[in-house]
Amino acid sequence: MEALRSNCELKEPHSWYIFVTTGALGLVLGHPFDTVKVRLQTQTTYQGIIDCMVKTYRHESLLGFFKGMSFPIVSIAVVNSVLFGVYSNALLALTATSHQERRAQAPSYTHVFIAGCTGGFLQAYCLAPFDLIKVRLQNQTEPRAQPGSPPPRYRGPVHCAASIFQAEGPRGLFRGAWALTLRDTPTLGIYFVTYEWLCHQSTPDGQNPSSATVLVAGGFAGITSWVTATPLDVIKSRMQMAGLEQRAYRGLLDCMVSSVRQEGLGVFFRGLTINSARAFPVNAVTFLSYEYLLHSWG
Numbered sequence: 653m654e655a656l657r658s659n660c661e662l663k664e665p666h667s668w669y670i671f672v673t674t675g676a677l678g679l680v681l682g683h684p685f686d687t688v689k690v691r692l693q694t695q696t697t698y699q700g701i702i703d704c705m706v707k708t709y710r711h712e713s714l715l716g717f718f719k720g721m722s723f724p725i726v727s728i729a730v731v732n733s734v735l736f737g738v739y740s741n742a743l744l745a746l747t748a749t750s751h752q753e754r755r756a757q758a759p760s761y762t763h764v765f766i767a768g769c770t771g772g773f774l775q776a777y778c779l780a781p782f783d784l785i786k787v788r789l790q791n792q793t794e795p796r797a798q799p800g801s802p803p804p805r806y807r808g809p810v811h812c813a814a815s816i817f818q819a820e821g822p823r824g825l826f827r828g829a830w831a832l833t834l835r836d837t838p839t840l841g842i843y844f845v846t847y848e849w850l851c852h853q854s855t856p857d858g859q860n861p862s863s864a865t866v867l868v869a870g871g872f873a874g875i876t877s878w879v880t881a882t883p884l885d886v887i888k889s890r891m892q893m894a895g896l897e898q899r900a901y902r903g904l905l906d907c908m909v910s911s912v913r914q915e916g917l918g919v920f921f922r923g924l925t926i927n928s929a930r931a932f933p934v935n936a937v938t939f940l941s942y943e944y945l946l947h948s949w950g
């Protein structure tokens with residue numbers, strides 16, 4: 653993160669803010685889709701996307717879709733900087749070429765994959781506690797506190813973090829972190845390989861990809877990596893919820909086996925459609941701002 657940050661401060665500091673702001677903007681716009689996804693993956697009360705949307709809107713109003721958004725907003729700058737910072741530095745170490753040189757001398761996809769996996773592995777650990785709190789809050793289906801009605805279990809992100817900490821200690825905040833790491837390490841390798849490959853396909857050798865290419869390649873990179881990540885995403889979300897419902901799984905495998913036994917293999921694709929719809933725009937703008945950031949490094 654510091655490497656990414658100090659590099660941009662040299663030339664155009666505002667490109668750093670654009671990178672952070674577009675990340676946050678994408679996150680806000682994508683959050684309602686994310687909430688529906690998480691609910692479909694962890695609750696069995698919904699018949700499908702529309703049913704989940706209608707029920708959420710009826711019981712909780714539009715605000716229901718935005719539950720659990722504040723911690724991700726706070727953490728997105730750190731998480732994206734770790735991911736993209738580690739990725740570009742790992743690629744630099746592996747290929748010994750700067751970003752500019754890399755256009756003329758494209759890195760091998762193996763190097764891109766390894767750099768992406770490294771970034772994915774490290775960002776997963778920063779993401780884990782924030783993601784846990786997000787998922788717990790997104791799954792609270794109570795309407796906003798009304799006088800007389802019982803308050804929801806968690807009053808907000810800080811209360812949620814504090815309650816988990818009190819009940820389970822610091823390790824509790826990393827519930828599901830292992831599944832998250834397994835989800836993100838290979839699939840972020842796939843993410844960057846898809847992006848580089850699509851850019852390479854539609855850009856003449858030695859030239860920078862156009863903005864339109866970056867948007868489309870970024871969007872598809874998001875979809876491809878989410879398609880491959882969905883099975884472990886479902887397991888991760890279920891393990892994060894498990895401590896709450898006393899349905900503690902013995903581990904990742906146990907969660908997989910019991911989910912498949914009860915719901916069939918289709919369980920691994922829960923939330924895929926809605927998540928893909930979210931992934932395209934979110935990752936299109938993420939890559940556009942990342943490329944912009946890299947250009948301003950010079």
Ligand SMILES: C[N+](C)(C)CCCC[C@H](N)C(=O)O
Nearest residue numbers: 836839840877878881931934
């Ligand atoms: C690796 N995995 C598929 C999990 C995520 C890839 C895209 C990450 C992006 N911040 C997003 O939220 O879409």
